[in-house]
Amino acid sequence: MADLTSNFLGIKSPNPFWLASAPPTDKEYNVRRAFEAGWGGVVWKTLGAEGPPVVNVNGPRYGAIHGADRRLLGLNNIELITDRPLEVNLEEMARVKKDYPDHALIASVMVPCEEDEWKRIIPRIAETGCDGFELNFGCPHGMAERGMGSAVGQVPEYIEMVTRWCKEATDLPVIVKLTPNITNILLPAQAAKDGGADAVSLINTINSITNVNLDAMAPEPMIDGKGTHGGYCGPAVKPIALNMVAEIARNPGTHGLPISGIGGVTTWRDAAEFMALGAGNVQVCTAAMTYGFKVVQEMISGLSQWMDEKGYTSIEEVVGRAVPNVTDWQYLNLNHVTKARIDQDACIQCGRCYAACEDTSHQAISMSEDRVFDVKDDECVACNLCVNVCPVDGCITMETIAPGAMDERTGKVVEKEYANWTTHPNNPSATAAE
Amino acid sequence: MPQTNRENGVSPGRLTPADVQANFADLHPAYDEHEALVAADRCYFCHDAPCMTACPTTIDIPLFIRQIATGTPEAAAKTILDQNILGGMCARVCPTETLCEEVCVREVAEGKPVEIGRLQRYATDTLMAKGVHPFVRAAETGKQVAVVGAGPSGLACAHRLAMLGHNVVVFEARSKGGGLNEFGIAAYKSTNDFAQKELDWLMAIGGIEIRYQQALGQSITLDGLQDDFDAVFLGMGLTAVNALRLDGEDKTNVTDAVDFIADLRQASDLTALPVGRRVVVIGGGMTAIDAGVQAKLLGAEDVTIVYRRGQEAMAASKFEQDLARQKGVTLICNATPVGIEGNGSLTAVTFAYTETRDGKLETLDETFTLPADQLFKAIGQKLGDTPDGLTLDGGKIAVNDAQKTNLANVWAGGDCASGGDDLTVTAVAEGRDAAMDIHATLTGAS
Ligand SMILES: Cc1cc2nc3c(=O)[nH]c(=O)nc-3n(C[C@H](O)[C@H](O)[C@H](O)COP(=O)(O)OP(=O)(O)OC[C@H]3O[C@@H](n4cnc5c(N)ncnc54)[C@H](O)[C@@H]3O)c2cc1C
Ligand SMILES: Cc1cc2nc3c(=O)[nH]c(=O)nc-3n(C[C@H](O)[C@H](O)[C@H](O)COP(=O)(O)O)c2cc1C
Ligand code: SF4
Ligand code: SF4
Ligand code: SF4
Numbered sequence: 001m002a003d004l005t006s007n008f009l010g011i012k013s014p015n016p017f018w019l020a021s022a023p024p025t026d027k028e029y030n031v032r033r034a035f036e037a038g039w040g041g042v043v044w045k046t047l048g049a050e051g052p053p054v055v056n057v058n059g060p061r062y063g064a065i066h067g068a069d070r071r072l073l074g075l076n077n078i079e080l081i082t083d084r085p086l087e088v089n090l091e092e093m094a095r096v097k098k099d100y101p102d103h104a105l106i107a108s109v110m111v112p113c114e115e116d117e118w119k120r121i122i123p124r125i126a127e128t129g130c131d132g133f134e135l136n137f138g139c140p141h142g143m144a145e146r147g148m149g150s151a152v153g154q155v156p157e158y159i160e161m162v163t164r165w166c167k168e169a170t171d172l173p174v175i176v177k178l179t180p181n182i183t184n185i186l187l188p189a190q191a192a193k194d195g196g197a198d199a200v201s202l203i204n205t206i207n208s209i210t211n212v213n214l215d216a217m218a219p220e221p222m223i224d225g226k227g228t229h230g231g232y233c234g235p236a237v238k239p240i241a242l243n244m245v246a247e248i249a250r251n252p253g254t255h256g257l258p259i260s261g262i263g264g265v266t267t268w269r270d271a272a273e274f275m276a277l278g279a280g281n282v283q284v285c286t287a288a289m290t291y292g293f294k295v296v297q298e299m300i301s302g303l304s305q306w307m308d309e310k311g312y313t314s315i316e317e318v319v320g321r322a323v324p325n326v327t328d329w330q331y332l333n334l335n336h337v338t339k340a341r342i343d344q345d346a347c348i349q350c351g352r353c354y355a356a357c358e359d360t361s362h363q364a365i366s367m368s369e370d371r372v373f374d375v376k377d378d379e380c381v382a383c384n385l386c387v388n389v390c391p392v393d394g395c396i397t398m399e400t401i402a403p404g405a406m407d408e409r410t411g412k413v414v415e416k417e418y419a420n421w422t423t424h425p426n427n428p429s430a431t432a433a434e
Numbered sequence: 435m436p437q438t439n440r441e442n443g444v445s446p447g448r449l450t451p452a453d454v455q456a457n458f459a460d461l462h463p464a465y466d467e468h469e470a471l472v473a474a475d476r477c478y479f480c481h482d483a484p485c486m487t488a489c490p491t492t493i494d495i496p497l498f499i500r501q502i503a504t505g506t507p508e509a510a511a512k513t514i515l516d517q518n519i520l521g522g523m524c525a526r527v528c529p530t531e532t533l534c535e536e537v538c539v540r541e542v543a544e545g546k547p548v549e550i551g552r553l554q555r556y557a558t559d560t561l562m563a564k565g566v567h568p569f570v571r572a573a574e575t576g577k578q579v580a581v582v583g584a585g586p587s588g589l590a591c592a593h594r595l596a597m598l599g600h601n602v603v604v605f606e607a608r609s610k611g612g613g614l615n616e617f618g619i620a621a622y623k624s625t626n627d628f629a630q631k632e633l634d635w636l637m638a639i640g641g642i643e644i645r646y647q648q649a650l651g652q653s654i655t656l657d658g659l660q661d662d663f664d665a666v667f668l669g670m671g672l673t674a675v676n677a678l679r680l681d682g683e684d685k686t687n688v689t690d691a692v693d694f695i696a697d698l699r700q701a702s703d704l705t706a707l708p709v710g711r712r713v714v715v716i717g718g719g720m721t722a723i724d725a726g727v728q729a730k731l732l733g734a735e736d737v738t739i740v741y742r743r744g745q746e747a748m749a750a751s752k753f754e755q756d757l758a759r760q761k762g763v764t765l766i767c768n769a770t771p772v773g774i775e776g777n778g779s780l781t782a783v784t785f786a787y788t789e790t791r792d793g794k795l796e797t798l799d800e801t802f803t804l805p806a807d808q809l810f811k812a813i814g815q816k817l818g819d820t821p822d823g824l825t826l827d828g829g830k831i832a833v834n835d836a837q838k839t840n841l842a843n844v845w846a847g848g849d850c851a852s853g854g855d856d857l858t859v860t861a862v863a864e865g866r867d868a869a870m871d872i873h874a875t876l877t878g879a880s
Contacts, residue, residue: 069476267504291479298500301509393468 002307003314004300006040008280009173009198009258011131013040013104015303016315017271017296020262020283021046021108021134021177024293026082028092032099037293038300041104043201043283046081046136047089049111049121054080054143060221063210065236072290074236076210078221078228080142081110086121093128105129106175110136110148113158115165122169132173135166135197137188138204140181140231150204153179156191163195175260178202178244180237185244189254200248201260201283203241205231234286238264242277249278249323266295268302275315276322330421337407337414338382338398340364340375346395347373353386353396361385377408437733443779443807444687446708448733454704457731461622461757462526462552470556474503476540477548485534485550490854490863491518495534499553511561512568514554519593519866520586522562522632523615524859525555526623529720531753533859562631567638572599574641577876580605580663582650585613586858587848588669589636590865591872596641598873603663604642607649613671615858617696620724621704622731656821660843665872668831668839668846669865672856673818678716678811682774691715691725691812698728707732710808714783715739716771717812719749725810726763737763738804742770742788743795770797774809782806817850827852837868845872 006016018041019025019034026045034042048054056079065074082089097105107130111117122133137153144151152158159176166174176192178185180203192200207229209219219227241263248254261279265271266287274282287295312318342353342365349371357365364379365386375386387396401407403416421427439448449457465473477499485495493514501510514521530536530551541547561568577600581588584606592602610616612629619629637644648654650670659666675690677683687710701707709732715722718741730737739758741748745767748755758765766785773784782805787798817829825832825840830852833839837847847864854860 071475268506269504292481294481294497295479295500297497298504298506298509301501301512302504302506305506305509393471 002304002312004304004307006281006315008104008260009132009175011041011104011106011173012102013281014102015040015296015300016275016281017299018042018104018106018260018281018283019288020285021106021136022285022289023079024285024288027084027089028096031092031096031105034288034293035096035100035103038296039103039293040281041106041131043106043108043134044089044093044130046108046110046139047086047121047125048081049117050086053083053085056080056083057223059223061230063220063230064234065210072234072286074208074210074232075234075286075289076208076221076230076232077205078141078230081136081139090125090128093125093130097129097131104131106132106134108134108136108177109166110139110143113147113152113162118162118165119169122166126170126172130172132175132198133166133170134175134177134201135162136177136204137162138177138179138202140179140205140207141229150179150181153177153188153204154182156187159188159191160195163192163197167196173198175199175201177204177262179204180240180244180263181207185247186251186254189248189251189257193254193257197257199258199260199280201262202244202248203237203263205233206237206240208232233263234290235264235266238266238270242273245274245279246277246323246326249320250326255323265299266290268299268306271299271303272306272318273322275318276320277326278320278323280319281315332420333418334421334424335403335415335417335419337401339377339380339401340382340384340386340396341399342373342375342386342396343394344372346392348392348395349373350391352389352391356385356389379409381409437735439733440711440735442711444708444710447705448709448711449705451705454732458621458625458704460625461620462555464559465552465556470502470507470553473549473553474499477503478539480539484537484539485548488537489517489534490857490860491521491524491866492863493517493521493554495550498557499548499550502553502557507557507560508564508566508568510553510557514557515561515568517866518859518862519590519636520615520632520858520862521554522558522635523586523619523624523629524862525551525558526628527615527619528857528859529751529753532751562635565635567635569593569597569639571597571639571641574601575599575877577601577664578603578662579665579667579872579876580659581667581669582659583607583613583669583671583848583850584611584633584644585669585671585848585861586615587671587851587861587865587868588613588667589633590862591667591669591845591847591869592642592865593636593639594866594869595872596639598869600641600664600873600876602642604644605648605650605654605659606644606646607652607670609646611644611646613669613861617699618692618721618724619699619858620695620728621699622728651819651821656823656841656844660841663843664876665843665845667865667868667872668844668850669848669861670818671849671861672815674816675811676814676816678771678774678813680771680774682776682780683811685774685776686779687807688774688780688809689811691717691721691810692815694725694810695721695728698732704732709734710806712736712804712806713738713808713810714804714806715810715812716783717741717810717814718743718747718767719812719814720754721815722810722812723750723754723758723763725812727758727761729808729810730761730763734808738766739763740766740769740771740783740785740804742768744768744790769802770795772797772801773803775803780806780809783809815849815856820850836871837864838871843875 004015021043063076139149143149261274262283498510498513535547538547615629769785775782831846845868848861
């Protein structure tokens with residue numbers, strides 16, 4: 001049996017599944033039940049400065065994108081950080097940590113960008129016995145208008161500065177939570193590293209408007225006839241998060257910086273994918289908010305089964321395993337030739353592949369009078385569109401053309417050697433192949 | 435389907451081998467992976483799910499369906515088998531329409547439940563096809579437990595006890611295990627010798643020995659078992675049948691439905707199994723339906739099931755009644771047999787109409803006669819002889835919530851014990867629960 005125990009920055013937890021800082025972790029009642037349900041750790045709902053807490057809207061906070069049958073695919077929210085007094089949160093955190101010493105409890109923090117504010121609150125929170133800090137430089141709405149959250153996360157200099165203050169204020173690990181609302185994720189990640197961060201976590205939510213009420217002519221969720229952009233999360237954001245995680249993991253400047261992967265983790269597979277791309281653990285919010293705490297049971301059993309099947313015995317063996325295979329486009333092997341293959345026994349003759357290829361791609365699928373669909377090798381560029389639009393799993397696959405065989409489309413023999421764009425004759429700045 | 439043999443009387447080979455084979459194919463063929471994923475996608479992962487409460491073994495249905503949805507049917511199977519070691523058989527034979535699927539929120543809301551039974555089969559079949567037995571025994575406790583009967587209740591009890599580290603000896607009267615899974619369940623529900631395969635798979639836990647042709651009350655006694663073992667579990671099912679108490683019940687070709695079904699289940703060549711041209715079945719439960727439908731599938735020309743009360747009182751579910759009608763079986767309600775006709779061999783059965791007045795069933799004067807050359811009695815099974823000293827309750831061995839009988843260190847479960855419906859899944863639940871209480875007792879935890 002694979003060992004799922006996780007050691008992230010020296011913080012131990014029974015498994016790598018943590019609840020992200022959000023409503024699921026906003027109070028003692030939730031967190032206790034989450035630990036009982038099997039979650040390995042929590043990042044407590046973001047704490048703000050002392051004094052009167054923030055207030056939330058009193059109308060709807062969420063909007064959503066649904067698939068057919070109302071499966072929730074993306075969630076959008078305009079909630080702020082915790083709206084409960086700091087003192088109450090700290091007492092609860094201390095109580096929970098005392099009762100669950102083997103589970104991870106991280107404090108998420110967001111206070112105004114002033115040195116004494118951060119240096120005062122960090123030691124105070126540390127008294128709860130928490131295992132570390134997560135600096136919330138990510139929330140894209142509300143708090144950003146007040147110069148916090150993503151307003152900080154979008155300015156690398158601020159990230160570095162605040163991270164340094166916090167590192168000076170505590171010996172506990174400091175994780176910097178990054179906003180995806182930025183063009184190049186490497187800059188804030190590098191800044192966090194330069195400021196001394198022990199890790200980065202990403203992604204926080206993405207600026208979004210999920211839908212517009214066409215009767216009221218206002219975005220949803222609508223508060224008294226007006227709406228504002230919210231933060232997008234859930235299954236829909238996973239691809240964006242995975243890419244950002246991979247970029248940080250493979251970039252020489254940030255490679256090796258521990259990462260806590262967040263964004264759309266819904267099943268064991270999502271978690272395994274984040275970890276393969278370099279995340280040391282994962283954090284989950286929307287899946288728990290959609291299905292309840294129990295959903296972690298599937299993540300645990302699935303990850304464990306998959307690791308057993310693959311012969312991985314510990315989380316460390318999985319983390320970063322796919323990173324060496326993430327590369328730039330220019331290094332992809334242009335001599336690797338594939339062709340689409342339609343399994344006629346599996347084909348249900350819907351013609352979706354035909355429509356896709358004929359109308360929008362390369363006119364590489366033929367259709368007979370009696371609805372037999374076949375790939376024309378002399379036209380197929382191997383784009384994979386037909387594979388993706390076919391409703392039957394595994395019906396259309398890509399076959400690799402062996403070196404030495406003819407590519408009917410180009411009329412050239414497939415070469416055995418790897419060759420990429422950097423050496424391609426059509427590339428004006430090609431470096432001569434050695 | 436061309437009739438190849440229209441002879442009157444009870445005769446084999448009424449249909450071609452190919453037709454018989456097609457007739458006895460899997461009632462609900464197994465899902466392939468794509469079908470399973472689509473079916474699993476419909477589950478809402480309900481909180482405190484009603485389906486789970488309705489399952490007598492309380493399988494965590496939302497979790498196992500989610501495990502299928504995420505591509506880990508083996509983990510799903512483990513979730514199922516944790517609660518119900520015969521989850522494979524139950525997936526085939528449970529009347530889901532009156533259990534989990536009846537209360538699925540999507541059945542209630544849309545009249546179309548998540549197909550829990552078929553998903554359960556997909557998961558368990560996937561695991562068993564890999565030959566994996568996902569449980570290991572705890573360290574041996576040195577305790578010996580006797581289990582009487584290798585049916586669902588006995589096997590579930592034995593497996594759980596073995597898993598907890600006890601040594602189990604199962605005493606089985608027949609020369610084959612499985613109980614009604616092997617001898618009773620309709621052939622089209624359990625195809626390809628599944629009952630024996632499941633039994634072999636279950637035995638892989640180790641620590642269980644089955645001794646065949648050892649009947650309690652004959653070669654062994656309860657006193658003897660109590661002396662030789664630390665605990666005894668009784669799971670011998672219902673071995674006696676109710677009688678019609680009519681003249682002519684001894685005529686040739688008047689038989690118990692359960693015997694016909696057992697013969698059918700054990701036949702190596704179904705075309706060699708004789709069946710009547712015109713068959714009448716008396717009863718209104720699962721056994722009546724199974725006998726009628728299987729007689730029809732063997733090639734009987736006319737099959738009529740006659741039940742003495744109204745349709746709403748039938749123990750067979752709506753799904754099973756519909757299945758019978760769909761296979762061409764005629765159902766007649768509110769009629770009770772009054773005469774078995776024929777000179778030596780059966781030729782017809784005469785019925786009187788009935789009516790329920792003030793909750794009492796009354797037989798009316800008007801009668802009708804159905805020509806018949808074979809009559810199956812399916813009017814209920816009952817407890818056979820039981821060892822002295824056991825307290826009975828309503829014709830069954832009285833047990834408490836933990837399946838304990840009145841005798842020291844004797845537990846009972848399944849059809850022979852009081853409480854619960856006479857279903858495979860209930861037998862499994864009771865066998866398992868008895869094992870847990872036996873374990874608690876033997877290890878001093880209670
Ligand atoms: C025709 C028919 C169809 C059915 N169809 C379904 C269905 O589709 N779905 C469903 O859920 N349920 C069905 N049932 C009910 C189900 O089969 C039973 O509820 C279930 O098998 C009960 O399990 P058990 O272990 O209590 O008893 P059994 O299955 O009856 O097993 C008892 C075992 O004990 C052995 N035994 C008996 N006496 C002794 C003795 N003195 N000493 C030693 N061993 C002994 C027997 O040989 C047998 O192996 C059906 C029943 C019948 C008769
Ligand atoms: C309602 C809601 C409130 C959130 N509040 C916070 C917060 O206070 N602090 C924070 O760092 N992230 C917050 N987040 C972001 C999540 O922690 C997480 O980064 C994001 O939802 C992506 O993960 P997911 O796809 O698993 O939901 C919030 C998300 C939601 C949906
Ligand atoms: S891979 Fe692309 S080009 Fe080739 S057949 Fe499919 S859709 Fe057409
Ligand atoms: S359908 Fe009912 S129980 Fe389900 S989420 Fe909506 S309100 Fe709650
Ligand atoms: S009641 Fe139906 S939808 Fe809900 S968990 Fe059970 S099977 Fe799924």
